[in-house]
Amino acid sequence: MTNQYEMMIGLEVHVELATATKMFCRCSSRFGDPPNTNICPVCLGMPGALPQANMEAVKLATRAAIALNCKINASSRFDRKNYFYPDLPKGYQVTQYYEPIATDGYILIDNPRKKIRINRVHIEEDAGKSIHAGDEIITAEYSLVDCNRAGVPLIEIVSEPDMSSPEEARQYLERLQRLLKFARVSDVKMEEGSMRVDCNISVRRKGSQEFGTVCEMKNLSSFRAVVRALAYEFERQVQVLAQGGKIVRETKHWDETEQVTKALRTKESSDDYRYFPDPDLPKLELSREFIEQVRRQMPKLPDEIVSYYVDELGLPEYDAQVLTADPLLAEFFDACVSLGADPKTASNWIMVELLGYMKANNIPYENIPLRPEYLVSMLELISEGVISGKIAKDVLVIMIETGQDPRTIVKERGLEQISDDESIARIVDEVIAEHSSVVEEIKAGKAKAIGFLVGQVMKRTKGKANPAKVSTILKDKLLS
Amino acid sequence: MEIWGLPARDILKYISSGEISAIEVLESFLGAISEIDTEINAFIEVLEPMARMDASRVDAQLREGNSPGPLAGLPVAIKDNICVKGAGCTCGSKILENWISPYDAATAKRLREQGAVIIGKTNMDEFAMGSSTETSAFGVTRNPWDLERVPGGSSGGSAAAVAAGMAPLALGTDTGGSIRQPASFTGICGLKPTYGLVSRFGATAYASSLDTVGSMAETVWDCALLLEAIAGHDPLDSTSAAGEPVAYTKGLQGDVAGLRVGVPKELLEGVSAPVKQLFHNTLGTMEHMGMTVEEMSIPSIAHAVEAYYVVAAAEASSNLSRFDGVRFGRRAAVDTLDEMYTRSRGEGLGKEVIKRIILGTFVLDAGNIDRYYRRAAQVRTLIKREFEKTFERFQVIVSPASPDVAFKIGEKIHDPLTMYLSDLITIPVNMAGLCALSMPMGFVDCEGSSLPCGLQIIGKPFDEQTVLRVGHYLEQEIGLGIRKEVCAMRRKLTPVRECELVD
Numbered sequence: 001m002t003n004q005y006e007m008m009i010g011l012e013v014h015v016e017l018a019t020a021t022k023m024f025c026r027c028s029s030r031f032g033d034p035p036n037t038n039i040c041p042v043c044l045g046m047p048g049a050l051p052q053a054n055m056e057a058v059k060l061a062t063r064a065a066i067a068l069n070c071k072i073n074a075s076s077r078f079d080r081k082n083y084f085y086p087d088l089p090k091g092y093q094v095t096q097y098y099e100p101i102a103t104d105g106y107i108l109i110d111n112p113r114k115k116i117r118i119n120r121v122h123i124e125e126d127a128g129k130s131i132h133a134g135d136e137i138i139t140a141e142y143s144l145v146d147c148n149r150a151g152v153p154l155i156e157i158v159s160e161p162d163m164s165s166p167e168e169a170r171q172y173l174e175r176l177q178r179l180l181k182f183a184r185v186s187d188v189k190m191e192e193g194s195m196r197v198d199c200n201i202s203v204r205r206k207g208s209q210e211f212g213t214v215c216e217m218k219n220l221s222s223f224r225a226v227v228r229a230l231a232y233e234f235e236r237q238v239q240v241l242a243q244g245g246k247i248v249r250e251t252k253h254w255d256e257t258e259q260v261t262k263a264l265r266t267k268e269s270s271d272d273y274r275y276f277p278d279p280d281l282p283k284l285e286l287s288r289e290f291i292e293q294v295r296r297q298m299p300k301l302p303d304e305i306v307s308y309y310v311d312e313l314g315l316p317e318y319d320a321q322v323l324t325a326d327p328l329l330a331e332f333f334d335a336c337v338s339l340g341a342d343p344k345t346a347s348n349w350i351m352v353e354l355l356g357y358m359k360a361n362n363i364p365y366e367n368i369p370l371r372p373e374y375l376v377s378m379l380e381l382i383s384e385g386v387i388s389g390k391i392a393k394d395v396l397v398i399m400i401e402t403g404q405d406p407r408t409i410v411k412e413r414g415l416e417q418i419s420d421d422e423s424i425a426r427i428v429d430e431v432i433a434e435h436s437s438v439v440e441e442i443k444a445g446k447a448k449a450i451g452f453l454v455g456q457v458m459k460r461t462k463g464k465a466n467p468a469k470v471s472t473i474l475k476d477k478l479l480s
Numbered sequence: 481m482e483i484w485g486l487p488a489r490d491i492l493k494y495i496s497s498g499e500i501s502a503i504e505v506l507e508s509f510l511g512a513i514s515e516i517d518t519e520i521n522a523f524i525e526v527l528e529p530m531a532r533m534d535a536s537r538v539d540a541q542l543r544e545g546n547s548p549g550p551l552a553g554l555p556v557a558i559k560d561n562i563c564v565k566g567a568g569c570t571c572g573s574k575i576l577e578n579w580i581s582p583y584d585a586a587t588a589k590r591l592r593e594q595g596a597v598i599i600g601k602t603n604m605d606e607f608a609m610g611s612s613t614e615t616s617a618f619g620v621t622r623n624p625w626d627l628e629r630v631p632g633g634s635s636g637g638s639a640a641a642v643a644a645g646m647a648p649l650a651l652g653t654d655t656g657g658s659i660r661q662p663a664s665f666t667g668i669c670g671l672k673p674t675y676g677l678v679s680r681f682g683a684t685a686y687a688s689s690l691d692t693v694g695s696m697a698e699t700v701w702d703c704a705l706l707l708e709a710i711a712g713h714d715p716l717d718s719t720s721a722a723g724e725p726v727a728y729t730k731g732l733q734g735d736v737a738g739l740r741v742g743v744p745k746e747l748l749e750g751v752s753a754p755v756k757q758l759f760h761n762t763l764g765t766m767e768h769m770g771m772t773v774e775e776m777s778i779p780s781i782a783h784a785v786e787a788y789y790v791v792a793a794a795e796a797s798s799n800l801s802r803f804d805g806v807r808f809g810r811r812a813a814v815d816t817l818d819e820m821y822t823r824s825r826g827e828g829l830g831k832e833v834i835k836r837i838i839l840g841t842f843v844l845d846a847g848n849i850d851r852y853y854r855r856a857a858q859v860r861t862l863i864k865r866e867f868e869k870t871f872e873r874f875q876v877i878v879s880p881a882s883p884d885v886a887f888k889i890g891e892k893i894h895d896p897l898t899m900y901l902s903d904l905i906t907i908p909v910n911m912a913g914l915c916a917l918s919m920p921m922g923f924v925d926c927e928g929s930s931l932p933c934g935l936q937i938i939g940k941p942f943d944e945q946t947v948l949r950v951g952h953y954l955e956q957e958i959g960l961g962i963r964k965e966v967c968a969m970r971r972k973l974t975p976v977r978e979c980e981l982v983d
Contacts, residue, residue: 041583045802047571047684048563048585050717082798082844084821091801143817145806274844276853279689279795281718 005238006206009169009199009230010161013176014154015186016126016194017060023125023153024051024094031192035146043151045089050280053078057123057153058284060185061101062294064155065121067183067301068176070105072291078123078281081273087128087145095124095156097275101284107159107179109171116172117160126152155185161200166230170223173197182301182327190222197226203237203247212237213247217261219254229254233261305330313343322351326365329355335372341379349375353396369400378406390463391415419466421473424457427465428473431456442478450474484512485645485970488554488702495542495553502538502553506531506597509555513600513646516974521621522631522641524560525568526600531555534597541595548595551709556591557647559638560601561608562693563682564588567598571684572606572616572634575803575810575828585682586717587651587693587710594709599647602637606830607800608658608686610634611903614893615832622889623666625969626929629886632662638696639666645970649706650696655686656788657882657906659694660918664881664934667920667966669703669951670696672906674941675913676721678707679714685799687792688719690910698966699959700919700951704728707944723942731945732952737770739950740874746781747879747905747936755933758922759880762935765957766878771950773878778870780863784908785900787863790843790856791911796833797840803828860911867912871940876950879905881918881934885926905936915939917947919955920962930965 022029025042041049065072079097100122106115128150132140157176163169177188177195188195197220202212217233220226237247252261302324309320323333329350336346354370363369378395381387387395387410398409410416418424431453432439442449450471457470483491483505494500510528517523541548558564561571563581565588570576584592591598605615613621613636621636623629624644631640635652639662642650652659654672663670671694678693685691695706708728714720743763748756763773805811805824812823829837843852870877883902892899909916921935935954939947955962 044807046563046582046808047561047569047576047579047802048581048680048682049583050681052716052718080798082801084801084804086804086806086817089802089807091804092798147807272846274798274841274846274849276794276798276844276849279687279719280685 001242002235002238004206005203005234005241006164007230007234007237008161008202008204008211009163009166011159011163011169011172012198012200013157013159013173014196014198015064015157015180015188017057017153017155018184018186019054019056019060019153021054021056022151023054023057023123024151027151029152031194033148035144035148038148039150043089044147045091051094051278053281053284054153058101058286059294060153061121061123061155062286062291063183063298064157064180064185065102065105066295066298067179067185068102068105068107068118068121068157070102070118070121072102072286073099074286074288074291075099076101076122076284076286078278078284079275080278081275083271083273085127085130086143087130087147087150089128089147089150093125093127094278094281096122098277101286107172107175109168109175111167111171114162114168116162116168119158119160121155121157124154124156126150126154161202166227166234169199169230170227173223173226178302178325182299182305182324184299184327199226199230201230201233201237203234203241205241213249215247215249216251217254218251218264219256221256225254225256228259229261232259236261299327309343313337315343315347319344319347319351322355323347328365328368332368332372336376339373339376341376345379346375349379349396353393357397357400370396374399374405381406381410385419385466386410386416388417388463388465388467390458391417415464417466418461418464419469421469424465424469424473427457427460428453428470428477431460432477439478447479450478483508486648487698488648488705489699491554491648492552498542502535502542502548502597503532505553506535506555506599509599509646509648512644512974516624516644516646519622519627519973520624520640520644520646521619522602522637522644522646523557523600524570524572524603524618524637527564527567527598530564530566531597531599534592538595538597550594550705551591551649552595554596554649555599555647556596556706557600557602557638557641557650558588558598559604559635559650559652561604561653561684561686562588562651563684564598564601567601569601569684570618571608572604572613572618573803573829573833574617575825576808577617577810579808581682583682585693586679586714588682590710590712591651596649596709600641602635602641602650604637605634605658606833607684607796608634608653608655608691609796609832609836611657611661611899612887612889612893613637613662614889615830617830620889623886624973625667625931626886629888629929629931630665632665632882632886634658634662635670635696636662636665639663639668639670642666642668642696642698643966643969644973648697649702651706651710652694652696653683653686654692654694654906654910655690655792656910657903659696660881660906660916660934660936661903663696663918664920664932664936665886667923667932667934667962667969668696668698669700669917669919670694671703671707671917671944671948672909672915673707673711673944674721674915675910676719677712677723677915677942677944678710679712679717679720681714681716685795687795688799689795690788690792692910700917700948700955701729701732703917704732704948704952707948711944721942726945728945728948732949734949736950736953739771739876739946741766741771741773742870742874742877743773743775744778744781744870744877744879745775746778747908750883750901750904751880752884754924755880755882755884758924758933759935762921762954762958763878765954766950769953769957774874776870776874778863778866778908780859780866781904781908783859784863784911785904787856787859788903788907788911789839789900790852791860793836793840794844794853794856795840797837797844800829800833800837863908864912867908867914875939875943875946877938879936879938880921881905881936885924885931885933909936909938913941915941915944915947917951919951921954921958922962923965930969932962932965
C-alpha cells in the first residue's frame, strides 16, 4: 500500500555556532558548566539591558552560508519572536524572520544524486534550559531554569521539502554536518544539542499535484531517530489516508523508547509570534570586503579535499570519502603524508586498523589516540623490513595503549623481523622435516601447498620471519 | 550658608573653591528632602548611605588634590527606571517593588565617574506610561507650585525634585514628552536629546525606538552640564551614535542673531489662550534678540499621536514581556505556569500598563500588523522627512512645551484621550528622532496659583548645541523674573528656610 504514496520531507536544523561568547552579550557560551554561572543582565533579560551583536557569530554564520552555497544578503535584520516560556528570559527570542542573512542554497547528496535546496539560513539566539522535577512539565512538582544556554548563538538552516525518503534525509544531514564541521562553524553534536533537527513531513498519493498536510516532528536526538521517526510517520499517515482519513496538522514528539511519534499540540492555525523588527538592534550590514574576507578564510571543504586526495595523491574515491568523514581525521592523514608516508599505505592503515580500533572502542574523531609521527615511523619500520605487516598491527595497538613510539616498542619487546637467510633456513628445514606428506604433495606438483609451509614457519617465529624470504627459501629447497 | 535649592553651577563653584565640602552639600539636600518630600513625594527611594559614600569619596579626592571630575560633589536625582547598582529600580511598578539592580546604567556609571553623587530615585508613571505621575504604584507626586496639581510626567518625580530644590540635577527619560512636559509643569529646564546621543543601556525600555535619557535642571547651563556628562557613544547600546563629545556649556556663548525660527501652526492647535499669549510674548523677545520668526506648517504632525501610540504600544508589549515572575520581580504564589504568568502580571502591573500591552499585542497580531504597526512606521518616516525638509530652512523650531499649565490631580486620569492628545506637542520630536529643550517662559495665574509654563525649542538631530544656546540667551532675558518666582514658591513650601537669589 505504501508504494502508492510518496513523502516530502523538509528539515529545519539548528546549529550552535562555535563562538567563545554569546550572541548578544559577552558571557561564555561553553557547554556543561554548572547551572546559571554564565549569565549577566543582558542574557537574563533584566530591566534596561540591551543586546550587542557578536560579530564572530556573524562571521561563522556567513561562513556556513558560503559552505551551503547560499546567497549572502548584504543587509539583514533582527526580529523579535514573542512568546512566554520560563526559559526564554526576555519573553521574546531575537531571530531573523523577515530578512535572513542568507537564502537560496543547496546541498548535494549522492544516492540518488540530487540537489536538496536550502530555503534560508538565519541567525538567532538559543533559549535557556528547563529542568522539570518529574517526567514532564504538566506533572512536575517544580521546574528549574538554567540560563547558561540562553543567548548562545545559533543558525537555523531550513531546507525545501526536497527529500523523498528517510534515507535521503539521513544523507542530507550527514552532508550538512560534515560541511559545517569542516567549515569550523560548529561542533555539530546531536548528543550535546549543538545540532538539533526538526522534520516536516507530508504524504500524498503518487501522481497527485496537491501537497499533503505537514506534520512537524521534534525531539530527534540522532540521525537514526530521524530516519525511524520519518519511516514511522510515513507508515502512519499512509494508513490514515488509505482508510479515507485526514491528516491533522500537528507537532509531534518522537518517543525514543516506544519508537512512536506522539502528538504534542495541534496546530489548527499557525502560532502568532507577533514578529517585528527588534528596535534595539540596527540592521546587519555586511560589506563586500567582509564577505570576501570570510570567503578567503574559509577552511578547505570536503569536496575540495576529496578531489585533492584522488587527483593529486592517487587515492581511490572510497578512501578519500572515508578520510574526509571528519576534519580531524583528514588532518591526521595530511600530517602522515607530509611526514613522508605513502598516501595509499597510510590510508589503508588509517581506514582499517586505526578506525577499526577507534570504532571498537567508541573513540570519537576529536580523540584520535595516535600521533601521526608514530604511525609514519611504524610504516618506515615495515618498509625497512624491520617488522612485518602482521607484527605492525600489534605494534599499532601497543602504540595506542602505551603511548610509546614504535621503535622503542619493537626494540624493547624484541619484535624485529628475522631476515637473515641462515636463521630462516634453519627453521625451514625443521618445518620440512616435520611435514613430509605436504612436501611430497608439493613435489608432485601441488605448488600451492607451499603457502601452508610458509604459515608454519611464521607460526614458529611468532610472525617475526620475513614472509617473502621464507617463501623464496622454501621454493629454493623444494622446487629446484 | 544654605546650599539646597542653589543651581548646580553655583554649588560647583563653592565646592571647587573649597568653601564647602561635598558631604555638606549632600547633607543640605538630604535635609531638604526629609523636610519637603513628605508633601511632594518626588522620591521613591533616597539613597542616603550610598550617597554619603559617594560624597565622602569626592571630598577625599579633593583633599588629595585630585579632580573628582566635572560634576564633583553635585547631587543628582535619577528617575526610577534607570538602574543604579545596589539600589531599587521600581519603574513606578509594583512588579519591581523589591528588585535591586545588580548593575549600573551607562548614564549612572558616567555620573559617578565624573564625581556626581546619586542622591535618590524619583517617582514616575508606571513604566513611563503616563503624563502626570498618577499611574505610579507608589503614590502621585505633587507639583511644588500647587500641591493639588500634578507635576506632569512621566518624569514627574525628577521634575518636582528639581523644582522644589531637593536636587540641583536630575535624569529623566523621554519617549513622547516625559522630560519636557513635566519640566514645563514645574518651571524647570529639561532636555530631550537626539535619539542615539545618550546611551539607553540600563534605562528600562518602554518603547525602545523612541526612548531617550536626558537632563533636567533649574537652568539651561545646568542642563547643558548634565548632558555633557552623559552624552557620548556607548558600545553597550547598539543604537548609540558614533561621534565626538561636545562641550555644551562652552558652546552656550556664541551668536543667536540671524537664526531662523520656525513655528509650525500644527503645534499651536489646542493650546490654551494664556499659554498662547505667553508664547507670543516669547516670540517677540526672540525677534528682539535678532532672530527671525516665521509661522509655517508641517502637515504630518497631525498624525503623530496615533502613529506614536501604535509604535510605542507595540514595542512596549514586547519589552514588558520580561516581567513574568520567573527570574526577578513579583511572583504570585500559584500552582500552574499559566497562573504564574497571568497572576504575577495581572497583580504586578497597573491598568495603564496593561492597557498599552493589550493595545501593542493587538497591533502586532499577524492579522493587524499591516493595518497598524506597518502603517504607523510609514507615518513615522513621513514625519521624519517633513522635519528634515523644514530644517533646511530653519535652525530651530519652537512651540509651547505643553498646551496648558499643570492640571489638577485626578482631573484627567479618567479621560485618557485628552491626556494622550495633550502630548501632541512633544510626540513629533520623538517620532522624528530630534532634540528639544523645554524651558520656563513665564507664568499663568490659575485659580490663585501662579503656574509655570514652558517653551519648547526643537533642533536638528545632534544639534543640541544650538537649542541650548538659544535657550541660554532667552534665559538671560527672562530668567531673573523666573528665579524670583521660584524663590517665592520655595519660601511658601518651606517657610523656615531661605531661598537665595543668584544671578
